[in-house]
Amino acid sequence: MLEFLDSPGVLQGIYITGSLTLFFIGLYGLLAKRHLLKVLISLAVMEMSVYLLFVGLATSPGETAPILADGLATFTGMADPVPQALTLTAIVIGMAVLALGVSLAVQYHRLTGNADIRAMSELKDS
Template sequence: MNQLPVEYLFFVGAIGLVGIGVAGMLLCRNLFRVLLALVIAEAGANLLLVLTGYRWDAVAPIVLPGMPAGTTMVDPVPQALVLTAIVIGVGIQAFAVAVLIKIQHGYGSLDRRSLAAMLDRDMNELAGVGPGRSPEAPAGKR
């Protein structure tokens, strides 16, 4: 029986994390859980980026004195991209948590459906329109 290389397992895990995150964003009704799913998807994408630049027979991209010429090194560009993505991701997550706290205080809920209904009601009130009516008359004689 042939055994799969270990690196395939890492790729499957990274793609699995992205899939779990996307499924969580689509299926969860609570906005905080949607944010957590986004964090999981981001971790999977970062892992996938690091894996694309990794070489299993290479060393870290640091030139040391006495290192033999022609030593294969890991590609440092994906590592730098992931490091930047992590920093940006943490900033976005902090901002999203602050917005979620503001929404929770303002509306008392983080449920998508109830928030959509409350936001529709508030926008209709601000526009001076009754619920379920358009500010303009419909086209034609209906």
């Protein structure tokens, strides 16, 4: 009954809608939320949506991992390895940036007792 979900067109539509929804949820959080950690989480959600879109659209159903093992001898019917390698790299980079961001946020909160991004006005010209 749900076989139609396996057709590439529908599947890609789901991937696109889902990841774009995530992207805009992240963008909304970034613009509307005031707590530093929530802003950082929104950033992570935005990044995640781009990864999902990339991996989702670059593979189609039925493809296997591009690894020559388990009796497989040739690269037929295999997924393109580039998007996955790139996504892995991007996840690592995103993780590092997020860790730096959270550590700065924690230090800032310890120093000032403030975690509200709109109350950060030290640098404005008065």
